[in-house]
Amino acid sequence: MKVLRNRDHRRMPWKNGGGETVEIAVFPPSASLETFGWRISMASVATDGPFSIFSGVDRTLSILDGRGMVLEIAGREPVTLTVQDAPLAFPADAATDATLVDGAITDLNVMTRRGAFGHTVERRIIDGATAVTHRGGTLMLLSMGEIRVGSVRLGRLDAMLLEGDVTVAAAEPVAVFLVRIDTAEGF
Structure with a gap:
């Protein structure tokens, strides 16, 4: 077993520059945002806006803290995601916009390279x-x-x-x- 302490997680800017992500684990270990096979991270979201696009990647999002957000994912009806809701899976290459319900949230983001x-x-x-x-x-x-x-x-x-x-x-x-x-x- 390998312990990954919160204080040691890697902090870096979002791909679209709109905030900060906290990388918990990535494979391969030295992979970049363009080359990972899989990636597990958290992000603080303080403003409404678009998600970063990751071509050929599947994503699952969970709300860890806060009142939630409304996601508008291309080709789907808008969905409100809160702390109590089950994790939501969707393609990371689908245009996605988020509107905060009531203040900032922290989310858990899991992404895997489709087909791999x-x-x-x-x-x-x-x-x-x-x-x-x-x-x-x-x-x-x-x-x-x-x-x-x-x-x-x-x-x-x-x-x-x-x-x-x-x-x-x-x-x-x-x-x-x-x-x-x-x-x-x-x-």
């Missing part, structure tokens, strides 16, 4: 001890509060790349995000 990788994102509440099964590929857990993974303690916005089945425990209900990434053939 696939991914799923699950929001789960940990209350007590819960088993998490690793089914191959890459499995990353992002914590929204204080939890324990085996003997390792994670704080808010800390992440862990898991290498096998684990038990996750929390003294009170805590949301976590489980990101599964595999080769396109694995999906």
